[in-house]
Amino acid sequence: MLQVLLDAIVLGCSYALMAVGLNMVYGLLRIIHVAHAALYTLGAYVGLYCLLNLSQSLWISLFVGALFSAIVGVLMYRIIYSPALTAPRYVPLIAGAGVFIASQELFRLLAGPYPYSFDAHFQFLSIMTPNLRVTETQMLMITFMVVAFLCLFILINKTNLGLMWRACTQDMELAASSGININLIIAINFMIGSALAGSAGILMALYRNSVFPTMGAMVSYKAFVVIVLGGFGSIPGAAIAGIILAIAESFLGMVPIFNLPREAIAFLVMILVLMFKPKGLFGR
Amino acid sequence: MTFGYILSIATFASIYAILILGLNILTGYTKQVSLGHAAFFAIGAYTQALLITKAGLTFWSALPLTILLSMIIGVVMGLPSLRVSDDFLVLTTIGLNFIVMGITEYFDFFGGAMGIIGITMPTIGGKSIGTTGYFLITLSFLLLTICICYLFSKTWGRLAMEATGEDEDAAQSLGINTSIYKMYAFALSSTFTGLAGVLWAHSIGSVFPRNFSFEMSVLFLSMLVFGGLGTIRGAVFGAFVLYILPEFFRFIENYRMLVYGGMLAMIVILQPNGILGRGGLLDRCILRLVKKKAETQEIS
Amino acid sequence: MHLEIGEEKSGNSGNIVDVKILTLKNVKKHFEGLRAVDGVDLTLNKGEILGLIGPNGAGKTTLLNTISGLLMPDDGSIMFKDRDITLLPAFKRAKLGIARTFQIAKPFSLLTAEENVLVGMGCKLHGNISSLFKNCRKKEILQKADEIINLIGLSDSKNQLASSLPIGLLRKLEIGRALATAPSLLLLDEPASGLNNQERNELAELVEKIRKLGISIILIEHTMSFVMNLSDRIVVLHRGNTIAEGTPQEVANDPLVIEVYLGTKGVKYAS
Numbered sequence: 001m002l003q004v005l006l007d008a009i010v011l012g013c014s015y016a017l018m019a020v021g022l023n024m025v026y027g028l029l030r031i032i033h034v035a036h037a038a039l040y041t042l043g044a045y046v047g048l049y050c051l052l053n054l055s056q057s058l059w060i061s062l063f064v065g066a067l068f069s070a071i072v073g074v075l076m077y078r079i080i081y082s083p084a085l086t087a088p089r090y091v092p093l094i095a096g097a098g099v100f101i102a103s104q105e106l107f108r109l110l111a112g113p114y115p116y117s118f119d120a121h122f123q124f125l126s127i128m129t130p131n132l133r134v135t136e137t138q139m140l141m142i143t144f145m146v147v148a149f150l151c152l153f154i155l156i157n158k159t160n161l162g163l164m165w166r167a168c169t170q171d172m173e174l175a176a177s178s179g180i181n182i183n184l185i186i187a188i189n190f191m192i193g194s195a196l197a198g199s200a201g202i203l204m205a206l207y208r209n210s211v212f213p214t215m216g217a218m219v220s221y222k223a224f225v226v227i228v229l230g231g232f233g234s235i236p237g238a239a240i241a242g243i244i245l246a247i248a249e250s251f252l253g254m255v256p257i258f259n260l261p262r263e264a265i266a267f268l269v270m271i272l273v274l275m276f277k278p279k280g281l282f283g284r
Numbered sequence: 285m286t287f288g289y290i291l292s293i294a295t296f297a298s299i300y301a302i303l304i305l306g307l308n309i310l311t312g313y314t315k316q317v318s319l320g321h322a323a324f325f326a327i328g329a330y331t332q333a334l335l336i337t338k339a340g341l342t343f344w345s346a347l348p349l350t351i352l353l354s355m356i357i358g359v360v361m362g363l364p365s366l367r368v369s370d371d372f373l374v375l376t377t378i379g380l381n382f383i384v385m386g387i388t389e390y391f392d393f394f395g396g397a398m399g400i401i402g403i404t405m406p407t408i409g410g411k412s413i414g415t416t417g418y419f420l421i422t423l424s425f426l427l428l429t430i431c432i433c434y435l436f437s438k439t440w441g442r443l444a445m446e447a448t449g450e451d452e453d454a455a456q457s458l459g460i461n462t463s464i465y466k467m468y469a470f471a472l473s474s475t476f477t478g479l480a481g482v483l484w485a486h487s488i489g490s491v492f493p494r495n496f497s498f499e500m501s502v503l504f505l506s507m508l509v510f511g512g513l514g515t516i517r518g519a520v521f522g523a524f525v526l527y528i529l530p531e532f533f534r535f536i537e538n539y540r541m542l543v544y545g546g547m548l549a550m551i552v553i554l555q556p557n558g559i560l561g562r563g564g565l566l567d568r569c570i571l572r573l574v575k576k577k578a579e580t581q582e583i584s
Numbered sequence: 585m586h587l588e589i590g591e592e593k594s595g596n597s598g599n600i601v602d603v604k605i606l607t608l609k610n611v612k613k614h615f616e617g618l619r620a621v622d623g624v625d626l627t628l629n630k631g632e633i634l635g636l637i638g639p640n641g642a643g644k645t646t647l648l649n650t651i652s653g654l655l656m657p658d659d660g661s662i663m664f665k666d667r668d669i670t671l672l673p674a675f676k677r678a679k680l681g682i683a684r685t686f687q688i689a690k691p692f693s694l695l696t697a698e699e700n701v702l703v704g705m706g707c708k709l710h711g712n713i714s715s716l717f718k719n720c721r722k723k724e725i726l727q728k729a730d731e732i733i734n735l736i737g738l739s740d741s742k743n744q745l746a747s748s749l750p751i752g753l754l755r756k757l758e759i760g761r762a763l764a765t766a767p768s769l770l771l772l773d774e775p776a777s778g779l780n781n782q783e784r785n786e787l788a789e790l791v792e793k794i795r796k797l798g799i800s801i802i803l804i805e806h807t808m809s810f811v812m813n814l815s816d817r818i819v820v821l822h823r824g825n826t827i828a829e830g831t832p833q834e835v836a837n838d839p840l841v842i843e844v845y846l847g848t849k850g851v852k853y854a855s
């Protein structure tokens with residue numbers, strides 16, 4: 001039981017890391033950033049490339065993967081979202097979906113349809129007792145998520161940059177007129193969110209020991225569900241809801257009548273929540 | 285390229301055109317973006333498949349039942365749109381796509397992952413009609429759909445739907461009950477999409493869950509956006525071009541989703557009204573030509 | 585011109601009749617502690633033009649929204665032609681004869697100017713399932729639409745998409761669309777904002793014409809000359825309350841109004 005719970009929490013970390021980026025974009029631009037999933041996969045592939053060709057160190061590949069995702073994330077904003085900001089709301093959404101689909105194909109064409117394994121050797125804490133096993137990878141994921149969220153929390157609530165970011169989420173025009181460089185804030189916003197997505201991709205690749213073109217799809221669908229559950233634009237909500245969703249899935253999956261695919265269950269929950277609370281479970 | 289091959293391409297292109305005309309009512313008129321239209325397609329195809337293989341009905345006797353059921357389920361699936369709109373509605377439609385796919389995949393009643401096979405071609409007077417006959421049936425249904433859509437585009441209902449899609453407050457202030465029109469749009473849209481599903485099921489002869497994936501939904505939306513939201517010509521054009529081009533240029537086949545995805549993003553950003561839409565590429569070219577002509581006349 | 589707009593055409597058109605068409609009692613609308621409209625009483629006589637003025641954020645638009653039904657009041661009651669409409673949704677109020685325009689123009693940009701007007705003309709039919717079958721492009725319907733288009737002076741661009749019209753024409757189009765619903769009460773929210781002098785004069789003429797059709801009007805406007813010349817009576821709103829009411833003359837000389845306006849102007853100039 002404890003083991004199932006632990007595995008679920010690890011899975012939930014990846015949902016949460018993805019959902020946080022989505023929610024940061026939503027909070028700032030009111031866009032559902034469907035193409036976010038591409039950055040998750042990109043991170044994993046770049047990380048893998050790094051591991052195979054540049055260095056054996058997981059840390060370096062994690063860094064390079066996240067960096068690449070961050071850069072591409074900002075480019076995505078510049079190329080597909082920023083021209084569409086004044087357009088009707090379906091425009092950025094459809095554009096994002098297009099990029100998402102195209103990116104999956106691109107990965108398939110460049111790297112082939114088959115999964116690669118992701119073997120990295122690294123030293124980290126682990127717990128090995130008869131009734132609970134926390135592998136090094138699991139420990140790393142949980143630590144990464146906790147540290148990432150703590151940093152994010154401090155960044156948003158205790159720094160000047162965070163203050164400006166919060167001002168932008170309140171009222172972009174007002175923020176711009178009071179001298180905040182909103183383009184910079186949006187770029188940083190995409191950078192952080194994308195870097196988190198990229199790292200989530202690498203960590204999941206490590207955990208599952210595989211990298212494949214459509215690996216971003218499932219987790220990003222889950223991330224949509226998570227932002228509905230956690231409340232649109234709420235960052236702590238995303239973290240909590242990500243873990244709750246993973247736990248719920250794991251335990252519901254053990255009940256025979258719920259032997260629907262996991263994503264169908266997740267979406268069913270999402271639609272029910274939206275019907276009764278259109279702004280999300282913890283939404284304002 | 286054999287005659288049979290061309291015939292089958294034409295049949296499928298016509299089926300997709302019917303589907304996109306259905307999507308156009310929902311996404312083109314009331315601007316309720318559906319990224320889950322494969323679900324509506326699946327409902328038509330699966331209902332027909334079950335009625336044929338399990339209940340032993342024929343094409344013609346099952347058709348009205350399927351269409352009616354498609355309409356009803358379409359309205360039920362549209363209910364969330366009364367509560368949520370815009371982006372959240374899109375998430376909901378994506379969700380519906382996965383739920384419908386999940387249900388067909390995981391319940392034996394729907395054939396599970398193995399799908400349903402043995403959906404026979406329709407017969408007329410006891411004789412099977414063959415691929416040519418089936419193409420003619422499909423084509424007539426397409427023409428019928430175009431006629432209905434054309435007539436519908438002249439009604440008060442279409443105006444009210446477009447008003448609802450553009451600005452709900454303004455629409456309400458002109459006496460439009462926006463909720464009702466959203467439901468009407470779901471009903472009409474799922475009817476045509478269900479019809480397309482029926483025609484598709486018979487021409488393939490089988491249905492599998494993976495035929496109705498999220499990627500298909502993206503493809504459908506690409507077709508509509510490419511052709512031009514909110515116009516009949518755009519819907520038909522988009523379906524034909526995007527379906528036929530990769531068939532003729534086989535080398536595209538491998539990059540199909542890459543091309544679709546990339547194009548969807550580009551078109552919607554650069555040309556939100558598509559190639560043939562109102563104020564779209566063609567409209568603007570014509571406008572520019574007319575202006576040029578006027579100028580040259582003035583000079584001479 | 586033989587327009588049939590407005591249900592009851594008064595014989596001596598343009599004269600105010602002492603029949604109350606709209607009565608607001610203690611209407612309140614709060615946004616999470618912000619008292620946007622805080623207990624407003626208001627009456628409107630048939631055929632009257634009522635000017636509604638007040639500094640930015642006074643609650644004018646919010647008050648209009650509660651009348652047209654886009655916002656439900658938190659408290660108070662709204663009577664329209666002896667009928668309590670406090671709880672009616674917006675589209676039903678439109679069918680009863682309340683039409684409006686928007687402070688930020690909201691045209692249906694993918695429809696032509698003519699179709700925009702047609703949407704208004706369908707007011708009574710909208711929602712009915714038969715609207716899905718009935719043709720809206722019959723000759724007599726288009727003729728009627730043409731009359732309205734002529735009245736608002738848009739005949740040259742009636743086949744253009746609304747998205748391609750300049751703001752001056754959009755304002756007129758919004759009024760035309762509202763008129764097409766055959767209203768007896770028309771709510772205009774800053775119809776002259778964004779217009780130049782000439783366009784403003786044309787608009788003033790249009791408003792006069794509409795009044796002659798027997799339609800009562802509530803007019804929100806910041807341009808003082810415009811609203812003072814047109815209105816029969818003026819109500820001044822400040823922080824959600826009416827602070828003055830009377831003829832344009834009386835209101836212009838009211839010390840409280842002057843203070844509110846000069847006060848805000850003073851702030852504006854200082855910043």
Ligand SMILES: Nc1ncnc2c1ncn2[C@@H]1O[C@H](COP(=O)(O)OP(=O)(O)OP(=O)(O)O)[C@@H](O)[C@H]1O
Binds near residue numbers: 638
């Ligand atoms: N939907 C809303 N939610 C929260 N606050 C609102 C909302 N609508 C209006 N307000 C607030 O209510 C107050 C009154 O707004 P309103 O738009 O009615 O003013 P107004 O008199 O029309 O001003 P203006 O002349 O600028 O149009 C303002 O402080 C505004 O910020």
Ligand SMILES: [Mg+2]
Binds near residue numbers: 687
């Ligand atoms: Mg206002």
